[in-house]
Amino acid sequence: MEALEANCDLEVEVNGEEIFFVNKRILSSSSGRLSKLFHNTSASTTASTLRVIFHELPGGPEAFELAMIFCYNNGVIDINPTNVCLLHCVAQFMEMDSLSEQTETFLQGISYWTLSEILFALKQCQDSTTIANSSGIFQKCVDSLVMRIASARESSPSNSSPDNNGVRFSCDTRSTESLKNTSHRIWWFEGLSVLNPDIIEKVVNAMISQKMSHMSISKFLLYYLKARSTTELPSEKRKTTEIVIGLLFLLDKSSVSCKSLFGVFRISSHLDISKFCWNQLESMIGCRIDEAMLDNLLVPAPQSVDILYDVDLVLRFLKYFFSSVDQIPPAQLKRLGRLIDLYLAEVAPDSCLKPLKFMALTTALQDSARDSHDSIYQAIDMYFEVHSGLSEEEKTKICSALNYEKLSSDACKHLAQNAKFPPKTVNQAIFSQQTKLKNLLKDTDIFSSLSRKVGVKGQEENEGDQIVLYAKKLDLSKENEELKANLQQMQWRVIELEKICKKMHTQMTKMKKKSCPSRSLPKLCS
Incomplete structure (x- = not known):
């Protein structure tokens, strides 16, 4: 033991973690790195002056100790899946050709390793990424791991x-x-x-x-x-x-x-993830935003912004959604329309939400995304309630998002009495309902067909009566039962619309006298 200690003429510090006292001749005979280091060392140099410091030795003290065992044991060491990565990486670093050859030979049997052995080897590569990559051992472990998982899934x-x-x-x-x-x-x-x-x-x-x-x-x-x-x-x-x-x-x-x-x-x-990653994440969410829940969209706005919710984020989601595909299935588009209508109802009461942002939300979807515009009307109504200081011009621009033909009769009735809305918008809603009533008959294929058959000519004001007349003149056999049902539905719908239009006429006349006596109104249904 004393003779062995006396032969420890080299001090090796590994990564600032541990110091080893070794025999210079034994290690340098197996390590090309140490051999070249000591090649020009003077023979008169005393052992006490020899000191080597390794700052980035792969595997650290554990790997160096394994290399020592290999050197002191005349190039013999037990290689197994739990140490082959350490041995291989330290052999590459220390330029120990014999040890490198032995580890490479052992790695040829990696296909017979268990999954836990492969994972253990990969975990050892974590601390020696550079050498593990350059030597190819890391890729061998990765490929073997993936093949093992894939084959296990198949079987x-x-x-x-x-x-x-x-x-x-x-x-x-x-x-x-x-x-x-x-x-x-x-x-x-x-x-x-x-x-x-x-x-x-x-x-x-x-x-x-x-x-x-x-x-x-x-x-x-x-x-x-x-x-x-x-x-x-x-x-x-x-x-x-x-x-x-x-x-x-x-x-x-x-x-x-x-x-x-x-x-x-x-x-x-x-x-604080990178902007690039944020864009990737937002684009992935945007592609599937129609599947989101309302709570997902209610993201608080940044502290530097006064509004309650991050409206810009939702607008970016929508931008990614529409840019992801050329043609969006109607069902998917309708689902998105319902979601945005719910979101509008949540953000509309925010007194800090600027008109341009609110308009961007109301106009973000194409018209086919909604069968009804009642929800948009309700959101705009709430927005006007909170933002009482808006100018008539701003209100008119916001109302441009409304498709009056897609407003229900109840919504139109409410709009006609809503003093918060600009008169131009009220007029457009009423005119749209009048046009809808006229087109209900004029653009009906059944009506055109029947007109040609029976040769009846009439004016728009008695078209409702004509439908009843046509229904009576037809020979309604079993094959025409569906036609009869459609005619009856149209008749009742016309009657209903006429009643609504008359009520709106009366209400608007009262409003005209009270609030705007000088403003002309369109001719209503009689």
Whole structure:
């Protein structure tokens, strides 16, 4: 032992963590790096003056100790999945050719490793990323991991669906517990969650290139983000979140639900993530904004802005939605219309919401998104109630979002009596109802057909009576029962509209006398 200690003529400091006293000749005989270092060293130099400092030795003291064992044991060491990465990386760093050859030979059998052994090896690569990448050992572990997961999925039956596979992105503490007893779809989630974000990025990219299910990948990324967000520091959490967002952006848009994306949004809102990542996240949400709930859109505005809710955010969502596809299915568009109408009702009472922002919301959707404009009318009515200081010009511009033909008779009746609305708007609503009443008969194919058959000519004021006359003259057989029903419905609708129009005429006459005696009104239904 004393002789051995006397031969320790080299002091090696590893990464500022630990100091080793070793025999210079033994280590330099196996390490090309040390051999070149000592090549020009004077023979008269005493051992006490020899000191080597390694600042970035991969694997740290643990790896250097393994290298020492290899050197002191004449190039023999037990290589296994738990130390092969450390040995390989330190061999590359120390230029130990013999050890490098042995580790590379051992890695040829990586296909026979268990999943836990592959994950352990990858975890060791985390501290030696540069050398692990350059030497190829990292990619070998990644490829083997992905192949193992993919082959296990193919050979393992799974009855789970995207909605019941146990992964729930929420604050529910039962989510983690439910993962313990889930299907083969997520058996690998927990194992991969120990890897750092940089490695996860490479693993997921490999999964995508191997055409693994984007649904499974997205579920894992959401699980990974939730698992890491509870343990990481803010700076680490920000990096993890940015990497996860970037990876989700690479997947099919249909693989990530709108609800899950808003879960990522809530986490990101507390972090200073890059503008680039924000744009990616907003675009993903925007593509599926029609699936959102009202609560998702009620995001508080930034502190620097006076308004209650972040209206600009919703407008950006809508911009991404309409730019994502050329043709939007009607059902999807109608669903979005209902959502925005609910949002309008929430933001309209905000006294700090500027007219231009409110107008941008009311006109953001094309006309086909709504079957009725009653909700827009109600939102505008509330906005005028809160913003009593608006000019007539501003009110008229805001009302341009209304399609009067899509207002119900009750809404038109209310508008006709609503002193908050400019007279021009009231007139347009009344005129629209008159036109609707006339076109109800004029543009009806049934009416035109019947006119040609029976040769009846009449004026617009008695068209309602003509429908009854035509219905009586027809020979209504069984084949014409549907036609008879349509005629009867039209008759009752005309009668109903006439009554409404007369009431509106009376009400508007009273309003004219009280508030604006000099203003002319359109001729109403008689």
